[in-house]
Amino acid sequence: MELSYQEKLTLIKLRDLKKAKFEDLVKETGLDQVAVMRAVLWLQSKGLAKLHERQKTIVRITELGRKYAEIGLPERRALKLLVERGKVSLDELREVLSEDELKPIVGILRREGWANVRKEDGKLVLEVTEKGQAAISEERPIDKALKILAEKGEVDAKELEKLIPIKELKSRKIGEEDTKAEREVEITEEGMKLAESGLELKEEVSVLTPELIKSGEWRKVEFKRFNIQAPVRRVYPGKKQPYRVFLDKIRRKLIEMGFIEMTAESLIETQFWNFDALFQPQNHPARDWTDTYQLKYPKYGSLPDEELVEKVKASHEHGWTTGSRGWGYKWDPRMAMLLMPRAHATALSARQLGKGVQIPGKYFAIQRVFRPDVLDRTHLIEFNQVDGFVVDESLTFKHLLGILKRFAVEIAGAKKVKFLPDYYPFTEPSVQMSAYHEELGWVEFGGAGIFREEMTKPLGIDVPVIAWGIGIDRLAMFKLGIDDIRYLFSYDLKWLREAKLVW
Numbered sequence: 001m002e003l004s005y006q007e008k009l010t011l012i013k014l015r016d017l018k019k020a021k022f023e024d025l026v027k028e029t030g031l032d033q034v035a036v037m038r039a040v041l042w043l044q045s046k047g048l049a050k051l052h053e054r055q056k057t058i059v060r061i062t063e064l065g066r067k068y069a070e071i072g073l074p075e076r077r078a079l080k081l082l083v084e085r086g087k088v089s090l091d092e093l094r095e096v097l098s099e100d101e102l103k104p105i106v107g108i109l110r111r112e113g114w115a116n117v118r119k120e121d122g123k124l125v126l127e128v129t130e131k132g133q134a135a136i137s138e139e140r141p142i143d144k145a146l147k148i149l150a151e152k153g154e155v156d157a158k159e160l161e162k163l164i165p166i167k168e169l170k171s172r173k174i175g176e177e178d179t180k181a182e183r184e185v186e187i188t189e190e191g192m193k194l195a196e197s198g199l200e201l202k203e204e205v206s207v208l209t210p211e212l213i214k215s216g217e218w219r220k221v222e223f224k225r226f227n228i229q230a231p232v233r234r235v236y237p238g239k240k241q242p243y244r245v246f247l248d249k250i251r252r253k254l255i256e257m258g259f260i261e262m263t264a265e266s267l268i269e270t271q272f273w274n275f276d277a278l279f280q281p282q283n284h285p286a287r288d289w290t291d292t293y294q295l296k297y298p299k300y301g302s303l304p305d306e307e308l309v310e311k312v313k314a315s316h317e318h319g320w321t322t323g324s325r326g327w328g329y330k331w332d333p334r335m336a337m338l339l340m341p342r343a344h345a346t347a348l349s350a351r352q353l354g355k356g357v358q359i360p361g362k363y364f365a366i367q368r369v370f371r372p373d374v375l376d377r378t379h380l381i382e383f384n385q386v387d388g389f390v391v392d393e394s395l396t397f398k399h400l401l402g403i404l405k406r407f408a409v410e411i412a413g414a415k416k417v418k419f420l421p422d423y424y425p426f427t428e429p430s431v432q433m434s435a436y437h438e439e440l441g442w443v444e445f446g447g448a449g450i451f452r453e454e455m456t457k458p459l460g461i462d463v464p465v466i467a468w469g470i471g472i473d474r475l476a477m478f479k480l481g482i483d484d485i486r487y488l489f490s491y492d493l494k495w496l497r498e499a500k501l502v503w
Contacts, residue, residue, distance in 0.1 A: 003046075005222055006031060006039040008199050014049060014187040015195035022051075022183035040185050048191030052184040057157040057177060059166060061149040065174035069150035073143070074101040075108045079128075082115060083136050087127040142168065149175055242499035243488040246476045247366055250386065254364045259388060262348045262365040269347050270301040272336040276312055277350040278426040279455040281327040282335050286343075293370050295339040303337060308354060311458035322453045341370035345387035346426070346469050353459040357391055364388035366472065377484045378443060380473060389451070389467035397429055400448055400466040404433050407470070408446075414478055422447055426455045427467065437478060446470035 003011065006029075013028045014020065020028070026036050043049035061069070071077070077096045081088055093102060106126065109115040114132030118125055141164040148155055149169075157166055157177065169175035187195065212218040240248070255261065275287055285291060303309050313331040314320035345367040352363055365387045373379045390403070401419060408414045414435035422432035427449025434442045448468035456465055473485055480499055482488070487495065 003199070004039070004042070006035050007042055010036060010039040011043060011048060011187070011191055011195050012199060014185060015192060017187075019184060019186040022185055025185050043191065048188055048194060050186045050188060052186065054182050055179050056182050058154045058180045059149065059157050059160050059169060059175045060154040060178055061146075062174055062176055065146060065149055065169075068174055069146055073146070074105055075112065075114070076143070078105050078109060078126075079114050079132055079136060082109075082126060082128040082132060087125055089123050089125050091123075093126075142172070145169060146174060154178075154180075236497045241496065242480055243473075243476055246479055247384065247472065250472065250475075251366055254386075254388070257362070259362040259364040260358075262352050262363050262387075264342070264348055264365070264367055267341055267368060267370075268295065268301075268339055269342045270303070270336065271338045271340060272303055272309075272312070273350050274340060274343055274347045276316065276331075276336045277354065277455070277459065278346060279315060279452055280425040281316065281329065282332060283329065284425060289372075291372065292343045293341045293372060295341070298339060300334070300337040301339045303333060304354065308458065309333065309336075315454045315458045319454060320458060322457050324452075324454050326454065342367065343371055344369050344469055345385040346467070349387055349389050349467060350455070350459065353389075353391075353456065353461050353465070356460065359463055360390070360392035362388070362390045375486065377486070378474065380485055383471065383473045383485075386470045386472045387468070389465050391461065391463060391465045393463045395450075395464040395466050397431075397450060397466075400450065400468070401431070403466070404431075404446065404448055404468060407468075408433065408435050408475075414475075418442070422449075424449055426452055428452050433468075433470075435475075435478065437483070443474055443477075444471075445474040 009029050009031070010025065013025060017025070017028065022033075022036070022040075025040075026033050029036055031039075040049055040051050044051050068074075072080075074097055078088075078093055081093065081096055085092070090102065090106075093105065097105060106115075106117060106124070109126060109132075110117060112131075112135065113129060114135055115126040115128055118127070145160050145163045148160065148163075160166060160169070160175075166175070166177060170177060208218065208223065212221065251261065271287065274292075275284070276282070280286065311320060313333070315322065315324075315326060316331045317326050317329065319326040345365050348365040348367060349363070357363065366384060367387070368382060369385045370382050373381055375381065390399070404419070405417055408417045416436035418434050420432045420434065422430045424430045424447060430447065430449035432444060433446040433448065434444045437443050446468055448466070451461075451465040451467055456462070473488055476488055477483070477485055480488070490496070
């Protein structure tokens with residue numbers, strides 16, 4: 001029978017001990033606990049040893065318990081002062097007790113029968129009794145238990161229960177209950193026979209070195225055997241959060257498809273870029289406090305250059321040069337200056353178009369957005385959105401549907417996709433995209449359309465622009481196999497360790 005160096009050493013020590021506590025076996029072998037436990041388990045699997053385990057309840061002394069073991073329990077200190085002076089007021093007890101100890105002390109002294117309580121000149125006074133006088137030299141069960149705990153640190157609960165209920169030690173916060181595994185290792189008859197047959201204990205090495213070969217020492221050592229099929233403890237190395245991995249993959253795929261990423265300097269946006277530049281009227285219900293967050297301080301930001309602002313204003317009021325009648329109201333620049341946490345990543349599309357774009361060109365952004373909503377399995381207050389647009393002279397609505405379907409099937413992994421007519425102030429025609437989730441059914445996760453001329457012309461763009469905004473968090477649910485969107489930001493270690501991105 002082949003045995004490793006650790007197994008042989010453990011078996012030889014067991015031959016002398018017959019049966020030993022695991023801690024004693026560790027001391028005898030001189031190996032660390034992990035090596036001895038591994039050796040014992042292998043010996044047990046070969047029928048050479050037996051490992052006996054049982055759980056026992058122990059009581060461990062607390063920091064407060066150690067303090068009281070040194071200076072005495074509060075009632076003991078109070079009694080000592082009482083015996084010295086005969087009677088004391090509560091103010092005098094503060095000489096030996098803290099405020100926390102003082103609160104229950106009157107009740108404890110009366111319960112023990114050590115003091116009588118009465119009022120003198122409106123103050124509470126405690127007077128020592130005969131029982132109190134006698135108790136100064138007596139040792140109560142709780143005093144004995146505290147002494148034992150202080151000496152040993154931790155004690156078998158059964159030993160202390162002979163003196164005092166464990167719950168009393170816990171209620172006084174001088175002891176805490178815990179469970180501890182008690183292990184004993186016993187050699188079997190077969191193990192004894194093998195140990196007595198003369199096991200040769202050679203030094204064990206892990207690597208065959210040139211020095212061992214040259215010196216001939218390799219004949220005197222035993223090489224450690226490695227069982228590559230042996231079960232080992234699973235290791236969880238550091239890794240990216242699963243949802244972060246998903247976002248990075250989306251970003252990489254879009255860049256591989258030729259898209260240019262748009263980035264933002266801040267999560268805070270003016271209403272001008274979030275709404276006005278997108279041809280969303282200032283009286284639109286989406287701009288109300290029930291649908292968007294607003295900043296209290298600072299309340300206002302700044303507008304871009306005056307020429308661009310005038311074009312956007314004219315587009316809103318009468319359509320400017322687009323042939324549209326606009327929204328037919330007087331545009332307010334102060335409302336456009338209001339600051340808010342970004343409500344959609346489309347604000348970045350407006351900024352990019354205003355700065356200028358390549359024609360033809362493809363752009364995208366993955367950004368955090370904020371909306372007042374009711375948290376549930378498919379809704380978050382703070383979430384990520386993938387926004388993108390393609391600008392070219394020859395684009396049509398069919399190009400947009402093709403891009404959206406490819407995105408949903410190839411990138412999100414949706415099995416079924418459907419499109420429904422929709423309305424957005426800044427696109428015409430507009431479409432809503434939904435994908436089928438096995439647990440949740442049809443889930444809406446994107447809106448898209450062709451940007452209206454009332455939006456693009458003031459920003460300096462005079463060719464078609466197809467655009468979309470997709471709730472990437474909902475797409476992540478498909479890829480990570482979850483049915484609750486809140487799990488993307490979960491602290492559940494099991495999920496964080498085991499979540500696999502299906503791509």
